[in-house]
Amino acid sequence: MTGKTGDISDVVIVGGGFAGVVAARDLSRAGYDAVLLESRDRLGGRTWTKPSPLGRELEMGGGFVHWLQPHLFAEMVAYDIGFEPVAPIDTVYYITDDVVKSRPVEEYKAYVGKAQIALAAGALEAFPAPHTLFPLTPAAQKADQVRLLDHIEAMDLEPEQKQMLKAHWTLSFNGPVEDGSLSQVLRLVATAGGTFQMRQASASSMMMAGGTKKLLDAIAGDSTATVHLSTHVTAIRHDAHGAKVETSDGRVFRTRRVIVTLPVNALNSITYSPALSARKTAAATRGQVSKGVKIWMRAKGKVRPFIAFAPEKYPLTMAGYEYDIDGDTILLGFSPRSGDIDIADPKAVEAAVRQWLPDVEILAVDSHDWTADPLSAETWSMYRTGQLPDIEEFNRPEGVLRLAGSDFALGWVGHIDGALETGRRTARQIMTELAALETA
Numbered sequence: 001m002t003g004k005t006g007d008i009s010d011v012v013i014v015g016g017g018f019a020g021v022v023a024a025r026d027l028s029r030a031g032y033d034a035v036l037l038e039s040r041d042r043l044g045g046r047t048w049t050k051p052s053p054l055g056r057e058l059e060m061g062g063g064f065v066h067w068l069q070p071h072l073f074a075e076m077v078a079y080d081i082g083f084e085p086v087a088p089i090d091t092v093y094y095i096t097d098d099v100v101k102s103r104p105v106e107e108y109k110a111y112v113g114k115a116q117i118a119l120a121a122g123a124l125e126a127f128p129a130p131h132t133l134f135p136l137t138p139a140a141q142k143a144d145q146v147r148l149l150d151h152i153e154a155m156d157l158e159p160e161q162k163q164m165l166k167a168h169w170t171l172s173f174n175g176p177v178e179d180g181s182l183s184q185v186l187r188l189v190a191t192a193g194g195t196f197q198m199r200q201a202s203a204s205s206m207m208m209a210g211g212t213k214k215l216l217d218a219i220a221g222d223s224t225a226t227v228h229l230s231t232h233v234t235a236i237r238h239d240a241h242g243a244k245v246e247t248s249d250g251r252v253f254r255t256r257r258v259i260v261t262l263p264v265n266a267l268n269s270i271t272y273s274p275a276l277s278a279r280k281t282a283a284a285t286r287g288q289v290s291k292g293v294k295i296w297m298r299a300k301g302k303v304r305p306f307i308a309f310a311p312e313k314y315p316l317t318m319a320g321y322e323y324d325i326d327g328d329t330i331l332l333g334f335s336p337r338s339g340d341i342d343i344a345d346p347k348a349v350e351a352a353v354r355q356w357l358p359d360v361e362i363l364a365v366d367s368h369d370w371t372a373d374p375l376s377a378e379t380w381s382m383y384r385t386g387q388l389p390d391i392e393e394f395n396r397p398e399g400v401l402r403l404a405g406s407d408f409a410l411g412w413v414g415h416i417d418g419a420l421e422t423g424r425r426t427a428r429q430i431m432t433e434l435a436a437l438e439t440a
């Protein structure tokens with residue numbers, strides 16, 4: 001791979017997650033000189049299919065996918081990548097009023113499902129065309145002002161159902177959900193077709209056969225963009241004609257257009273000159289909700305297929321069965337606050353899982369703390385009250401600079417699909433601009 005620091009490229013793409021990689025592919029395949037700068041020593045960003053010391057490849061970041069996700073599904077079809085259903089479970093453990101309870105999965109689904117269906121009502125009224133998003137409907141604007149927790153409290157449900165709804169959505173927000181918005185919930189349901197059942201299916205029923213790395217490698221392999229790994233961007237100086245993208249090792253990449261694909265919580269880590277709009281800067285400073293951690297565990301022996309939920313104050317809000325492995329079991333868990341649990345210490349994680357399964361023995365753990373990682377500073381984006389209009393602002397170009405990335409998706413916000421959507425859309429917008437310049 002060649003550096004082009006002396007030349008002016010057509011586009012510099014900052015960040016090599018799915019948004020950056022797909023934008024680089026589309027632009028380079030269309031004949032544009034695209035340069036991708038990635039701070040890590042690998043592509044994939046918040047997806048990372050990693051050979052794990054637990055004994056098999058595991059998804060450290062995003063992993064669940066679904067055919068309801070149009071940009072993702074189109075790429076999977078194009079590269080002949082299939083789905084892998086997750087293993088069925090039979091028992092649900094949950095904690096309400098600090099007491100651990102359990103129900104067979106179908107009974108639990110019926111009990112909590114009723115409440116979830118009631119919560120999801122109105123999703124398609126608020127977001128009748130969820131992949132378009134703007135202009136916002138009056139119902140979406142109203143829901144954006146409503147705190148999810150207040151809405152659940154006001155619903156006509158049994159107290160236990162309310163507690164369970166809060167626990168479920170703490171898991172989905174992957175962070176302290178106190179100012180998470182109702183609009184975020186309705187948006188996710190609407191993008192999944194409007195029903196809670198399909199939202200649930202899209203969130204956790206399928207993985208990609210071969211892992212997300214298979215799709216990443218396929219897209220990257222189709223690209224002819226110049227890729228610089230371990231290249232950390234510190235500043236972007238731009239004017240009407242182009243930009244200079246500066247890196248921590250003193251290099252300067254000159255370019256006609258820039259795409260920045262950083263997550264919203266990390267967006268302000270680059271110096272922009274001129275600065276991003278005051279609204280973009282303020283919205284990124286406020287940040288979004290997720291600040292949790294995903295933890296893989298190897299449990300001793302065969303653990304019965306289960307899923308477990310707990311309220312936000314517990315160190316793990318979810319744990320569940322994922323795979324059998326050589327007589328042991330691989331479990332997955334989520335904490336709403338990175339730092340609350342020592343992800344390197346099997347005994348600390350074991351203590352947290354024992355809130356549901358008192359006899360479980362955790363032999364080993366594996367995780368990546370995306371929240372503590374300054375290159376992400378979050379897991380997946382889940383917006384607060386009043387932030388929905390900010391997404392339109394994030395999609396507004398700043399001269400020759402545009403933002404892309406799953407956090408700014410019009411459709412599947414916070415998902416791999418949203419990263420692909422924004423990468424493809426932004427690449428196309430830049431192609432149109434550059435083509436217009438050439439004919440001017």
Ligand SMILES: Cc1cc2nc3c(=O)[nH]c(=O)nc-3n(C[C@H](O)[C@H](O)[C@H](O)COP(=O)(O)OP(=O)(O)OC[C@H]3O[C@@H](n4cnc5c(N)ncnc54)[C@H](O)[C@@H]3O)c2cc1C
Pocket residue numbers: 014015016017018019020037038039040043044045046047060061062063064065203231232233234261262263266269270293294370374375376378379380381404405406407414415416417418419
């Ligand atoms: C634990 C976890 C679980 C998830 N689960 C799911 C799931 O099940 N299904 C799903 O669809 N989605 C899931 N997601 C979300 C999904 O992984 C992301 O939304 C998606 O991968 C984001 O892609 P992106 O390209 O927009 O951003 P990123 O992948 O974050 O890419 C941004 C890139 O920019 C780089 N970068 C940052 N700063 C700089 C800099 N200054 N200079 C150069 N490079 C820089 C980063 O290293 C990164 O590679 C999950 C995410 C996490 C963390």
